[in-house]
Amino acid sequence: MKTIRDLIAEQPLFADLPADDLDFIAGCGHNVHVPAGQAILRHDAAADHFYLLRSGRAQLEIEQPGRGSLVAETLR
Numbered sequence: 001m002k003t004i005r006d007l008i009a010e011q012p013l014f015a016d017l018p019a020d021d022l023d024f025i026a027g028c029g030h031n032v033h034v035p036a037g038q039a040i041l042r043h044d045a046a047a048d049h050f051y052l053l054r055s056g057r058a059q060l061e062i063e064q065p066g067r068g069s070l071v072a073e074t075l076r
Helices: 004-009 019-027
Strands: 058-064 068-075
Touching: 004 019
Parallel strands: none
Antiparallel strands: 058 068
16 A cells, blocks of 8 residues: 655655655655546635646635636546
């Protein structure tokens, strides 16, 4: 079974990260499942987490006053 560190280290974004920094980030990591339709972040929330999308997709939505949400991008 892969560890959080293994999963992070496999990502191109972290390819050149020094081992100590990778260990630090991995030590803060959690493996979570987000059900379809659930928001993981809102514009007025503290940005104190980051997410590494390993499967599925996530939509970046922009709230338009009086018109609802607009999907700006879908990440896979």
